[in-house]
Amino acid sequence: MVVGIEKAVSAKKTPTAVSFDCVINLARGDPTMYQPYWRRMGDKRLHRVVGNAVVDDDRYVIVGTGSTQLFQAVLYALSSPHNPDTEPLSVVAAAPFYSNVFALMELVPFFRDIRKRLHYGVVSNETMEQTFVSRGDGVFSGLYKWAGDAYTFDRDGAYVEFVTSPNNPDGTIREAVVNREGGKLVHDLAYYWPQYTPITGKANNDIMLFTFSKATGHAGSRIGWAIVKDKEVATKMVKYMELSSIGVSKESQLRAAKILDVIAEDCSISSPDKEENFFKYGHHLMSERWEKLREVVKRNGVFSLPKYPRDFCNFKGKETDSIPAFAWLKTKDGLNCDNLLREHKIVTRGGTNFGVDSDYTRVSMLSLDDEFNLFLERLAAIKGTINGN
Ligand code: PMP
Incomplete structure (x- = not known):
């Protein structure tokens, strides 16, 4: 884990020695003395062990408060500096798409908070102006705008396409859909880990987002990281981080670094096939759950699942x-899938949240064993209800 922005490769280097006549800045209380220790940790970085992303090729690693914050940082970086003569940057993703982040764009309180901080002098006027455009009616509109499903996107001008692969909610392997000049791609690779999908190569995209939440299950630590090729984009992302939360919790970063190190160690000392390997453990667990779920779905005949x-x-x-x-999950007869499951005390997230019809719903496969088994029991019972037996 690299703290702040640093070239992935330079993380291994020893810090440059100070020269005899240089000014020593001791005004800030940043505890940099621990850096060498955490740099050594960097040697065993997880991506190198897993082989799911290129990290050693002059890239920048930016840590965020979850990848949710990095989404915003990336959009800020790609849409600034603002040109008042142009439309806000269009942001698209192919349906069904992971909706939280796009819902976030609509979050007025966030903009209000920035305005409040501006009022109290936390954010400078200049920064504010670079970030948001003030319209005549006093409403702050973003530099970027959610433009919906990438499959139906037909506006001219600059755009950003989010490519989530494997995709949330439907688990498919994705590629860019719009493929037009002037477009920028952001690859959300939250689920590109061996417990969820075969690792077919090192992802080598310009902007890649990962999250500790899905890699190890420590969602509460709120740590995500971006691997970025372009220095300017990386620098702006760090600026956004400072603007929105004055950095990322150091405790969380240290905790994440330790956990990632334990997993990397575990993977490198054992062969990938040994039971103690975290990803193998996760893969086993998930395979068993999917097998059981497919069996129930096949037997009750009410739902279908992707292959x-x-x-x-x-x-x-x-x-x-x-x-x-x-x-x-999809109902075969077009019924509202989320509602049907709710009637059986199973709460899921319906398809309309992801830009598709309500006969689809998203069910988490990552709950505790007892919850998952109860879910299967209730799902199996739905057949009885519908057939009246
Ligand atoms: N991207 C995808 C595809 C996700 O599913 C999630 C979490 N649901 C996130 C990003 C956000 O992750 P984080 O917890 O790091 O904010």
Whole structure:
């Protein structure tokens, strides 16, 4: 884990020695004395062990308060400085898309908070103006605007497409859809880990987002990281981080660094096939759950589930199945899937939240064993209700 912005490669270097006549800035209380220790940790970085992303190729790693904050940081970086003559940057994703982040764009309180901080002098006027455009009616509108489903996007001008692969909610492997000049891509690779999908190669995109939440399950630590090729984009992202939360909790970063190190160690000392390997453990658990779920779905005949192609996983050294973190359940007869499950005391997130019809719903596969087993029991019972037996 690299703190702040640093080239992925330079993280290994020893800090440059101070020269005899240089000014020593001791005005700030930043505890930099621990850096060498955490740099050594960097040697075992998880991406290198898992082989799911290029990290050693002159890239920048930016840590955020969850990848949710990095989404915002990336949009700020790609849309600033603002040109008042141009329309806000269009932001698209192919449906079904992960909705939280796009809902966030509509969050008025966030803009209000920035205004409040401006009022109290926390954010400078200049920064404010660079970030948001004040319209005549006093409403602050973003530099970027959610423009919906990438499949139907037909506006001219600059755009950003979010490519989530494997996708949340439906677990499919995704590629860019719009493919037009002037477009920028942001790859959200939250689920590109061996417990969810075969690792078919090192992702090598310009802007890649990862989150501790999905890699290890420590969502509460609120740590995400971006791997970015372009220095200017990376610098602006760090600026956004300072603006929105004055940095990322150091305790969370240290905790994440420790946990990632334990997992990386675990993967490198054991062969990827040994039981204690975290990803193998996760893959086993998920495979068993998916097998049970498919069995129930097949038996009750009310729902359907997507099928995923098998692929060779470089990490595991063999062909494996995709076993997504969410089940993308569909009612065969077009009933509202979320409502139907709610009637059976199962709360899910309906398709309309992801830009598609209500006959789809997203079910988390990551709950505790007892909850998951109860879910299967209730799901199996739905057949009885519908058939009246
Ligand atoms: N991207 C995707 C695809 C996700 O599913 C999630 C979490 N649901 C996030 C990003 C956000 O992750 P974080 O907890 O790091 O904010």
